[in-house]
Amino acid sequence: MPATCVIGLQWGDEAKGKIVDLLTAQFDVVVRYQGGANAGHTVVVGDQTYKLHHVPSGILNPGVMNVVGPGVVVNPATLLKEIQTLLDRQIPIGSNMLLSDRAHVVFPWHIVEDQALNESTADGENIGTTLRGIGPCYRDKVGRSHAFRLGDLYRADFREKVARVVDAKKTLLSGWKNARVESLDAAAIHAEYHGYAERLRPFVGDSTAYLLDAVEAGKRVLFEGAQGSLLDVDHGTYPFVTGSNSSGVGVSAGSGVPGRWIQKVIGVAKAYTTRVGGGPFPTELHDETGMRIRELGREYGTTTGRPRRCGWFDAVAVRYTARLSGIDVISLMMMDVLSHLPEIKVCVAYDLDGQRIHHFPSHVDDLRRVVPIYETIPGWCQDVTGAKTAADLPAGARAYLARIAELVGRPVAIASVGPGRAQTIMME
Ligand code: IMP
DSSP, X not given: OOEEEEEESSSSOSOHHHHHHHHGGXXXXXXXXXXXXXXXXXXXXXXXXXXXXXXXXXXXXXXXXXXXXTTBEEOHHHHHHHHHHHHHXXXXXXXXXXXXXXXXXXXXXXXXXXXXXXXXXXXXXXXXXXXXXXXXXXXHHHHOTTOOBGXXXXXXXXXXXXXXXXXXXXXXXXXXXXXXXXXXXXXXXXXXXXXHHHHHGGGEEOHHHHHHHHHHTTOOEEEEOOSOGGGOTTTSSTTSSOSSOOSTTHHHHHHSOOGGGEEEEEEEEXXXXXXXXXXXXXXXXXXXXXXXXXXXXXXXXXXXXXXXXXXXXXXHHXXXXXXXXXXXXXXXXXXXXXXXXXXXXXXXXXXXXXXXXXXXXXXXXXXXXXXXXXXXXXXXXXXXXXXXSXXXXXXXXXXXXXXXXXXXXXXXXXXXXXXXXXXXXXXX
């Protein structure tokens, strides 16, 4: 049975966790394959809200296997806290979770680096990271000499390697402004991480072998993307991106499962757009409407609590990411938020230096200069939170979904009208 992927089509926070949670009952395995504690997946089950960072959203469905693949960067302290919070809420975690021994580990020096870079960068140039050490950990992964994979935490030379890397980091970072290297103590870090490693030991194994066996045995596998395609390190709004391949192209590299097993890709987008942190955002609203969307949509970061920047749906950007991530269908989220607006705009093209363009520019300098060309769509101004089928939606909301599908070039298969599992409309 081939695999399915759920991928964000904007700058993250598209409510992918809700869609994964809804689908998991039909799957045997749910896989996270990139990102780390920077991700914040909110899943609402009944009157309970769960906020997940590393743990795949499948954990809330009994009987589903949850895999954290080699492409994820794991912060063991955060992960253990997450596991404990779930256990405290009677969510069983044990043999239903497997952490790749190839996944890289976030250490305190990564957080020191992330903070130092953040504090030393001028406003317009600041990526505005989540300060979780994500970029520095991926940098060390590529650099190789100072990296630790989960499996390394169990090896005889772990203590000696921590001492060597702390020495090297202190030397390298001593020239950096705002790098608080004095807090790095090799013995203390080794003791702390040795403790984490022991607590995580039951979960750590060869997830690549497990997943290859799973797909070859016909198991149903669901890949859960973190962040969104526009934050992809190669294909997003570089350098204002995250450190991993967060578009559909990252699934195989981050999991070890070849593309030939992937049969369906669901692209998740909000009915408007949000972005956290720095970087260009052509349809951003700096007015009352932007603030209204933020309040109505409770647009504050799950991981950092930062207010999200809000704006209109950008069909140029989403058409690009829909193609890049190879999506089959769109899941359009937060339709209920737009119910409150008398008039809705959708960006259908950009004006770049007087030329109308339909492609998403590859350089941020061009993206900063584009002026969105909007189409105005009348709002439906009617509560949709109780809608169960497409027929329950006001004609205006149906027209909006149809126009988005047309502009993006893919059908809208799912429309979400509220945070609950039941507030989801299957359009087909
Ligand atoms: P980093 O991933 O912490 O390095 O942050 C890089 C950029 O990605 C920043 O603009 C963050 O705000 C953004 N980012 C990272 N993770 C998420 C997420 O889960 N949702 C939305 N934005 C994110």
